[in-house]
Amino acid sequence: MTLTELKYIVAVARERHFGRAAEACFVSQPTLSVAIKKLEEELDVKLFERGASEVSVTPLGEEIVRQAQQVIEQAQAIREIAKRGKDPVSGPLRMGVIYTIGPYLLPDLVRSAIELVPQMPLMIQENFTVKLLESLRTGELDCAIMAEPFPDTGMAVAPLYDEPFLAAVPRSHPLAGRESVSAEELKTETMLLLGTGHCFRDHVLEVCPEYARFSSDAEGIRKSFEGSSLETIKYMVAAGMGVTVVPQLSLPAEPDKHVAYIPFTEPVPTRRVVLVWRRTFTRYEAIAALRNAIYACALPGVKRLTA
Template sequence: MTLTELKYIVAVARERHFGKAADACYVSQPTLSVAIKKLEDELEVKLFERSAGEVTVTPLGEQIVQQAQTVLDQAAAIKEIAKRGKDPLAGPLNLGVIYTIGPYLLPDLVRQNITRTPQMPLVLQENFTVKLLDMLRAGEIDCAIMAEPFPDTGLAIAPLYDEPFVAVLPVAHPLAAKLSITSEELRDETMLLLGTGHCFRDHVLEVCPEFARFSSNAEGIRKSFEGSSLETIKHMVASGMGVTLVPRLSVPAEALKPKGRGRKDQDMVRYLPISDGQGREPPTRRVVLAWRRSFTRYEAIAALRNAIYGCELPGVKRLS
């Protein structure tokens, strides 16, 4: 049994395809297949069920693949220990970020990271929460910035900040002249949502559950109510198609200023804080940093958190 063989079975379990796994491991498919067959013969168990165009992991194979990933992590840790002896922060850090955080946090975070730890470049990956969790488990990324809640996968988690939601309305909307808006006032509006797969879509539906009627169901969501990104949704709002909620960091710096103090008269949308009064907190999402417990570069995680806290993060509540 070799580390290379373990790497191969982890790749096949992830890709569910021998050809794609071989490409990911930079070897030919016959080389990968022979190595896996050799390992199955040695263990005297079947790891994968092969059928036309599909590969599935056997129940026992699932346990072996999980243990193989742990072994690979520990083997990588040996190299990291040696590296940390020279410089605890040496080498790149593979960071995943969900789509509704990346565009608004990463530009400042990258600048902070270059200033503070230039020897630790960030290798960035934007994706959905579910995909980032898979990549964390597979060791393809070292850590990820995501919004709770997400399935408990045994990850180490450090809270970063609580980020309030902000309502976005067309500038000509009757409610756009208000200083703030309530959840109750949003209930009768046409809510524009991100497409299925975005966790922020689920967060909006938690705040305004009555909009679940627009969610994917037997009839499907009306296409005019879907958007591929928050910026796309904002343009849809500007055209008068409805209203939406966005996270605070996605709001342009000048957008919340009073008219005549940096706001442009030609702005097509208005951003309004949500205030329900009676001491109720506005709807928020909690943003966290998550990493595998077997990941040993503790100093790198701490440095990344410090870089995040070095960012401006306007309008959010920082968490220690």
């Protein structure tokens, strides 16, 4: 067996589809299929059940795929050890970031990383928390910036900062002139939420739990609406369609003519932003360099965490 064959079976197990797995591995589907058939014959086991629309992994195949992933990671670790001997922060760092952090942290972070570690370019992927965790597990990403909480996956976690939330309301809204607002006061408002899959949606529902019933109840459409991004939701707020909750770093640099951002009264709702990576990842200096680049960013209004 070869590392290439092991990569193929891991890809098929992840994609549950031979065509998509082949695309992910940058090979033709016949090439991938022939290699997997050869490996099944060599091992004398059936790894996959081929269905009409989806491929499933056999129970024994699941065990073999898990072992194959470990072998791939160990092989990558050998390369990383060799690279680290020359320059620990040399070469790209594959970093993931959730959608509600990326647009607001990345502009400063990329500039900071270029200044501090120009030899370590960031290869960036934006995605949902669950997708980033899966990419970390499979070795497609080296690290990710996300918000707690998330499922315990045995990853290494370093806190970065605590970020407060603010209420965003139209300038014409009665609350717009207030110095602060309580979550209780938002209960009677039409709440604009991110779509399902965004962890920030869950954070907002923690602040205003009464809106949880609207997110899946057809009648609740009158009380809550969904957007695909925080910026889209801000436009909806500006248009007077409702109010929302936003993280501190998403505030515009200049005052918004159409949207007022109001701090919450104590206790102020916040989210903890963390850096996550596999415990088996060997480029420790690269992780430290990334953290230093993040701390070199302005991060206005957040509480930096170094522990």
